[in-house]
Amino acid sequence: MRVLLVEDDNEMASSLRGSLEQDDHVVDWAADGEDGETRAMTGTYDVIVLDRMLPKKHGTHVVRALRDKGVSTPVLILSALHDEEHRIEGLDAGANDYLGKPFSTRELLARVRALWHGRDPAPQTRLLVGDLDMDLLGRTVHRGGKKIDLQPREFRLLEYLMRHAGQTVTRKMLLENVWDYHFDPQTNVIDVHISRLRSKIDKEYPGTLLHTVRGAGYRLEA
């Protein structure tokens, strides 16, 4: 897919560009906010990765301008400032995701892919991955016709994984989207939650759905 990278730091840009290209994306690079906005206006990109502090035009202003003109391309903002207020400011301006620096390349790639797949979500009442079946209205989950009892938080965790089925989701993404926590636990809390979920949805069934991606996170895949 086509990614527009707007980043003023040359080294950072070329390293990000390399990683994105290795992940099979076609990357265009703009070095300042105005150039970035002009290119983004063409609407030919699938995802825009936008630095917050940019010369000529601030990242959040670029997003706002794009949204005002009806450009709905998913935008991921990168920023050294990732306190709640900055995050909210970015998301309010119309960004779809916000990633604080420093971040790992895997984290960025996972989020770029999630943005592409997650865009334009048609209202769904049912999620299906293999023989795993989630009814969003009835709040029930079945696998192979058998009902699985989940705690509310486990339900949300599984829902997020199912909405991003086939993609790697990082621990940070889970923390932010399922628990709304924006700090790094020093303990393996997320892994424990995943293993509990796994014991409910995978243990007694043939075929593993919830996979661990070493050094990156998890992937739900039939």
Next chain:
Amino acid sequence: MSRPLSDPRAASAASGSGIGLRLGTLLRTTTFRLGLVQAGVVLAFVVALLGYVYFATAGQLTRDAAVAADQEYAALERAYAEGGIRRLNQEVVERAARQGPFLYMLADANGEIVTGDFRRLPVTPGEAEQRIDFPFERVVGDQVERGRALGRVGRLLGGPILLVARDLGDTAIIVQRITRVLYTVAVLGVALSVASGLLASGQAARRAQALSHTARDVMAGDLSRRAPVRGAGDEFDTLAEDMNAMLDRIERLIQTTRTAGDAIAHDLRSPLTRFKQKLETALEAPPERGADRQALEKAVEEADRILDMFAAVLKLARVESAVNWRLEPVNLTAVARELAEFYEPAAEEIGLSFKADIADDLVLAGEEGLLTQALSNLVENAMKYIPPGGRIELRARRGGEHFIRLSVLDDGPGVPFEERERVTGRFVRLESARSSQGVGLGLALVSAVARLHRGQLELNDGLGDAGNPGLDATLVLPTSDGGVSSRHA
């Protein structure tokens, strides 16, 4: 013809404006203006007071004289009405002969003097009666008497001119004295008020200047300077004390930053060294085998640790600066319950029992993200330090009417009493925890979050016994409807 550049007028105007500027500056000082206003008020008061005194004393004497003269005039008018010019003349002669305080004069219609104390008319009378006030001379025996008189002169029916006046004599002297005293008092009063105004304004100006000097010294780089406090408890003292408190806080912040900088430099040395070693090891691997993957992975881990440390320090600095945070109502009951739910599985996984005891309706004005992280740091600390089989308890309760207490208790090794203050500092890890992960900023952040909410972090013995006291880490937070309110919190 163009004007020469070295126009002397221009030069003198320039130097003149310099002087004008200095005078202008003096006039602009608040204290000088206040001095002037004070002098003005005193002056107005003195003038009003003296006016009243004059009116009540000298003025009264003069008015009495005028009334007496009028009565005498009226009596003579009656004599004229009863007995004509002859009777009037007789009356005047008789009265003059009594040597009373009155002076008389009668002249015919043409102004020729008929009888009286004067040889000529002191004034030219008009058609109507009029009040007169004039100096006079008269001969008494062989002496010439000088004085002032106040009275009435008028033309009677048929033309004769009558003048009756009262010799002011002693009255004039008294009036003169009173007037002189009043002048003296007025001059003295004004001088005194101007002097006291200048003195007061000068003093205020000096104290303002002392504060200004302190500020300049601080600007010049001497942060240890403090404004003088005289102990008078006046507004200058209040200002000086506030200024000193502000400087104390700034100095403390700078000191903290400096310490943090040193600590970061110190603590970064070892991970950076390890980072470099790992990269070198990877490079030393034989070229045909490519880079040593394991060494590179270790290097990445070290780099992550360094970045984590920076992130933690930056966050701590932002919390400590205490600006930019908007405090909004936070439901601590929900925060604590969600955290308990979040950590319970992980605690059980490593063989710890996890209990939550959380009261309903705990709400306070705060920053939810920071409070969540603070409580999470306490839980993670407990999970890190206590051995398998241990107990953790998360408590959230009201502590009296104005406080909420968020506690994490455990039965682990605890923190020795003498170490308790130190562990809330930066980059402190107890010897027992040296090997574990973390950058040693956890409790420092909790403590800073407590301070941001005008509360504090208390460390006490926890759930253990004498040998293994455990730790009770409690965030004591005042609720917005009361509690501690310190301006310098």
